[in-house]
Amino acid sequence: KQEVTQIPAALSVPEGENLVLNCSFTDSAIYNLQWFRQDPGKGLTSLLLIQSSQREQTSGRLNASLDKSSGRSTLYIAASQPGDSATYLCAVQGGSEKLVFGKGTKLTVNP
């Protein structure tokens, strides 16, 4: 059974800092991994999707890496801004269509 863990559960940083969010999964037989952003009381916004054959994806100030063999992914946020404050969710898609989610990292960027 696939399990996804995200560390830390919460993170508070000053504006402008570079930061890394971590995601680990127990079954390395995945097809892709997605990072999402969720604002309080809102839905999920897809940030990056990494196919299993890829090592990383970049979008603006975001960079996500994937090490399938070790069951790890990181989301790197450069030059953080208060608007980046949200909960970041990691999800993997394995031998079925369903996504398995971690519980998320709640990020607060202080002005």
Added chain:
Amino acid sequence: NAGVMQNPRHLVRRRGQEARLRCSPMKGHSHVYWYRQLPEEGLKFMVYLQKENIIDESGMPKERFSAEFPKEGPSILRIQQVVRGDSAAYFCASSPPSGTLFNEQFFGPGTRLTVL
């Protein structure tokens, strides 16, 4: 191109009533997924449907919950005889049919169900 639409956005029911949650996938998408987010918990898969077919319902509670995706109209998640433990945010996602086996899922804004 409108995104995934869900309604209602907020739903309040008393114990024992029925709740119907609707999801309209993105245009051109024929795969629908339902997920539930309990307070302080991560999102959990409930069911995966294609038009007129339930493909995977391994995450659905055995009783009171059902889902459908008819040939015409939105997908419906139905909860009968709701209990307080059903209070949660219910998210719908959709993905397109394609030659690849697994596709990116796009999420709706969710329906927040409160059971009094």
